[in-house]
Amino acid sequence: MSAIAIEPSKTHKGENFPVASKLIAPQHRAAILAYYQFARGADDVVDNGLLSPQQKLDGLDAFEATLLGKSEAVAAAKPLRAILAAQKKLSPRHALDLLRAFRMDAVKHRYANWDELMDYCAHSAAPVGRFVLDVHGESEATWPASDALCSALQVINHLQDCAADYRNLDRVYIPGDALAGAGACIGALAGDKASPQLRACLDGLIAKTATLIEAGAALPPQVRDLRLSLETAVIAKLAQRLNQILRERDPLRDEVHLGKAAALGWACVGVASSLPNILRRLARPAWKAAQ
Template identity: 35%
Template sequence: MTSNILADAYAHCATIASNHYENFPVASRLLPARIRPAVTVIYAFARRADDFADEGDLSREQRLARLDEYRHRLQQLQRGESFDDPIFVALQDVITHHHLPVEPLHRLLQAFAQDVEKTRYADFGELMDYCRCSANPIGELLLHLNDAASERNIGYSNAICTALQLINFLQDMHQDYQENNRIYIPRDEMQRFGVSEQHIASRKTDFAMQGLMRQQIERARRLLESGAPLGLLLSGRFGLEIRLVIAGGGRILKHLHDNSQAAFARPRLTPRDKLAMLAQAALPRMLGRRRGPGKSGCGI
């Protein structure tokens, strides 16, 4: 393979990443420079596969077929076969040079296929199984890229990634329902609070909906905080990036909590939020001492 082909493949992945807005930045400049291209490639793979599940007018069978094709290509990659798809050209290079496991990428594809076939979750256990495939693999791969994938660190990372996934579900409740007929709030918890699907369809924020939201926010906050020690265990730019992501999740939870009477208003991070995130990420121990007992490190 020529250096030009590989450079073009990485540039293709960078274009995919740059064309999508996320509250949590992709390949942030805070990440160590040596892993930014790899993060961009992993994101491009995930983004394209996610589009197979969500975008366009494909039938259920066509969506699953495209995801199966990606699964087959991952198997080819593991056998060392070559590709003409720029995403897989770059991905093969990333996996080879960083000695990454391929299993987390297979779990991502499993989550996208599940999005095609499953639109409701009976309880939180089912939702956690989904997050294990849809969210946790990204954190695991980042740890591997930074040679920090110990069992302890992966446990903290899984808590953070699952919390961020739950936060996204809360931000996008109406959009997920309207665009893809999906509800990522456990059905048994909706029933317990007296919330029906009509609440989500009509963006109804009554006392029942507010109670359900408070419970969902609190659970996400606990998960986020349970993984927060990872940001202190990791040094340098990567540790700073992890703390910044945790702080960003906390700020979004704060907006959701403070705007409980508008449960379907999607929070946006303001310049003031970003300054608070930077302070929390740069001075975590000092701010923790000031906060005192009983106060959340996530800003709630």
């Protein structure tokens, strides 16, 4: 189908957060970029308004079949398949988990509560961080903090795009009980600006996201690879700043993304914040650091 054959709608450089930035060691970048290409291509299928739900599911099945070597239909899945074949320590698990989330996107347009949204994030966001950690040979003990940080980034993205998702795809990630509790309705997302009720709802979700970011801030010190530790510190700071922007601006009316200059500035803040931890590691005797 044509939706599978097209190039992904954007590259890793267009994301809110670093994807295989220069902080990542060169030997790991190809695997991360292959995973990103797979994810972006599959995401484009479920976001294609010209496709029916069944066509979207069929497209995602083609992604899975190509990834597992049962088909050659999807070009965007082949680089990751090659990486998995070459690096036996990696499995398709995190890509398959991602496809589960995309299948939800194909048929599910509403979320009843925060727990339902977190279940979605467990498949749409957490696998991304886990794959990057696996590429670096990190311990699974890092997964809880990574899951929290990735889920925070996912919710931030949902809140940034809440109006566009509703208008273009009739997809609403804001939990229904959060809207109802604030006295807001889904139709408020079609407005030119957030109503006081919708604003109250968003503020409550932003507060919950801040708790996820706080839990995710534990990740950089847990990561053994120094370069990845810096990368995760940058991502944590960017998440913190993006969440603050959502507090300050109206996603229905205002620009709520970081510009390149601002993103670079906050990336530097993230690096600086992690330097004490990095210096402590470098000062440790090699035998102790290996424990």
